[in-house]
Amino acid sequence: MAKPTLLYACPTVPAAPWVAAFKTAMPDLELRVWPEIGDPAEIDYAFVWHPPLGLFPQLTALRAVFSLGAGVERLLDHAEIPAGMPLIRMVEPSLGADMAIYVTMQVLHYHRRMPEFARNQRQRAWVALDVPMARDRKVGILGYGQLGALCAERLSAFGFALSVWSRSPKDAAGLRVFTGRDRLEDFLAESEILVCLLPLTEDTSGILNAKAFAAMPPGSYLINVGRGPHVVEQDLLAALASGQIAHATLDVFAQEPLAEDHPFWRHDQVTVTPHVAARTQPQTAALMITDNIRRHRNGECLLNLVDRSLGY
Structure with a gap:
């Protein structure tokens, strides 16, 4: 059997660490780095992030596409990728571990009322704010997939009153579980600190809107590490202005990079991070991708294959 050929087509991500990984x-993998792709008819697999237009029609022997990131909505909507082409989303240990650290850090930040202490520091106000016991702090996780389950596990260790929401029934031992759109507002009413980890689909786009914010307890906190289009930005700004939402941490945005004149940059009640909550690490991700290539070549089922009917 000829050795497999993988094309690295991630123009915005430095290739050197991935080549080494x-x-x-x-070792027997032939790796080509875009734009030096050689004969495109020899390429079996593509590893992509923001792939250049005009690439996929050239890859006439392509057998599967691997995404550098966990989100695959751009690939699902990519007009040049054949409808039946297998798409594999990124699922690897460091991605989940990094996300759990980021989410835990932000939840603790809000639980201990750190934005208010920071405001008091700017005002030179020596005020000892009361902090509820963790068991009395209601934390909601919107989206209970692999990342959501890992974040719930980490947060459970602190004793928070955790609840989760998913579109389909999930087994989440020890947690309050809300399922389906008809239970969304009930879930939000119990979310003083809301963590969004949803995939982006037609059903979840704009799910964090004025109605959702109004359903949350007054003075709640939002942490969005799902996708930018989950949030209706003007609705969030209005909820921040009214005090319905006390503060928001946003790692993802409808437009990335965030425009220089966007109001989030200078907003006192918004923390902006540049899509860094969970970064794919080449050393561990390359192992997952090459294991999948071996499986595919041996006629075995691909792992982490995207279900196109669900959009993730």
């Missing part, structure tokens, strides 16, 4: 993970 793939060489270690699968």
Whole structure:
């Protein structure tokens, strides 16, 4: 059997760490780095992030597409990728671990009322604010997939009153579980600190809107590490202005990079991070991708295959 050929087509991500990682993970892999792709008819697999237009029609022997990131909505909507082409989303240990650290950090930040202490510091106000016991702090996780389950596990160790919401029934032992759109407002009413970890689909786009914010307890906190279009930005700004939402941490945005004149940059009640809550690490991700390539070549089922009917 001829050795497999993988094309690295991630123009916005430096290739050198990935080249080294793939060489270690699968020495017999032929790796080509866009735009030096050689004969496109020889490429079996593509590893992509923001792939250039005009690429996929050239790859006539392509067998599967691997995403560098966990989100695959741009690939699902990509006009040049054939409808039946297998798409594999990124699921690897460091991605989940990093996300759990980020989410835990932000939840603790809000639980201990750190934005208010920071405001008091700017005003030179020595005020000891009361902080509820963790068991009395209601934390909601919107989206209970692999990342949501890991974040819930980490937060449970602190004793928070955790609840989760998912579109379909999930087994979440020890947690209050809300399922389906008809239970969304009930879930939000119990979310003083709301963490959004949803995939982006037609059903979840704009799910964090004025109605959702109004359903939350007054003075709640929002942490969005799902996708930018989950949030209706003008509705969030209005909820912040009214005090319905006390503060928001946003790691993802409808337009990235965030425009220089966007109001989030200078908003006292918004923390902006540039889509860094969970970064794919080449050393561990290359192992997952090459294992999938071996499985595919041996006629085994691909792992983390995207269900196009669900959009993730």
